[in-house]
Amino acid sequence: MARFGFDYAVGASWKSPADPKGDAANMVRRYGVSDTETAARYGYHPAPDMVPAAPASTQPMSDAESSVFLGDTPQPGSSGPAPKSYKGQEIPSHGCSGEAERKLGKGLQERLPENINDASFQQSMSTPQVTAVFRSWSTCMKKHGYSFQTPLEPLRDRLADSSSAAEIEMAKTDVACKQKTNLIGTWVAMESAIQKELIEKNQEALAQVRATAQKTLERSAKVIAEGSAS
Template sequence: MATQASPTATPTLSSTSSVTLPVEDYLLKNDEHAEMLYASKLLVRQCMARFGFDYAVEPGGKSPVDPKGDAANMARRYGVSDAPTAARYGYHLPADAVPAPPAGAQPMSDAARDVFLGDTPRADGGGQLVKQYQGQRIPAHGCSGEAERKLGRGLDERLPEGINDASFQQSMATPQVTGAFRSWSACMRKSGYSFSTPLEPLRSRLPASPSASEIHMAESDVACKRKTNLVGIWFAVESAVQKSLIDKNQEALTQERSTARQTLARSAKVIAAGASS
């Protein structure tokens, strides 16, 4: 069931750089997510070593830059909205937001995968559910399951992620936002472009580097967003939707965040132990 959105105020926004959505209080921040993943990998490596397998973990937990920038993808949530970025990159991601190619990690052997997954059902329905390797008992759900049990379920964000997704979809169906889309679309037509929503240009296939025509279209897009205050309207409506959804799920959200904090504390201890060993 859709949530009624009644924003109390609508800010005038030229970009999303200065605002955050209410659900971001319950979503893991990038550095938190990276810390949990790194600690998990360290624990998996320790477990795999007991069975004679190497499990590569990048030194210091370094990982590719997250192109989304934040859990709610604010930089591009409502399409391109930052004028300097549009003028330089068009609809392409900025150079520092493109993830680096993964280091040449070798694929797991079948035996290593069995130890990693143990008796976890395989997504493709294939493979055997293994409980032992060379006479040694594999932990429940393999080394990945052992790591999760030691850290806790802090990476499980199904409820806040569900709110994050639902609010986006519901906001696009509100009269305020569909009206803003029409105004933006009319503005774009004056520049020679035909789009119904500001998400459509993001779905175009892009060449390797921004062309002059792409940059011009992106600049027109941003200018029309500013002229119609599309970003401010959309942000205000979606914030209202999220607040309503958060109110309905406050107890469960608070519990999930508490679980995440516990996992973060355990992760910090694992990383500290790894650094001192």
């Protein structure tokens, strides 16, 4: 885009200090609220460092920028042929986005790992060990006046703008019951076993995903180094 005189800003992805990999599989609340100190301060509300920052506002692309960025990529609602050049420079096939994809590859293919991540979570909740520990946790919560079948249910309630004393007390009880019943330890163990089985079944496909990702990273590093040197 810079070759054509445009300043194209690439937004950085947000990563929480509590979730340094920015990865859904490492969500700090994958199994519900689990930290005593956080529950005592914020209840079921996320701590400030868990809330993604608002994305920086960006101006929509002008027609000229869009033409250079997309080139001859078919666009809904567009009429007439796409321009082949801009200010005397030939626009590459499918624009700058197409050129970037040809240099870097199609990027990181996350569908299979995400499917395994989702499947292991859903399957884990049906294992006898996890359903049993859910019952124990539910019994513990009921002794304190709270009626929930699973530890995910409290997270589905609509939260007020700020944490109330009642919410904080329930969250503290939730964490205490998890600790008493070893809910997190049991759930992690069961889901980890399922994930290992799914990984073994999809080992060849996952190896290809990893190889493709490695090539993309290597190409990216090369392009960045060339850009820095020029």
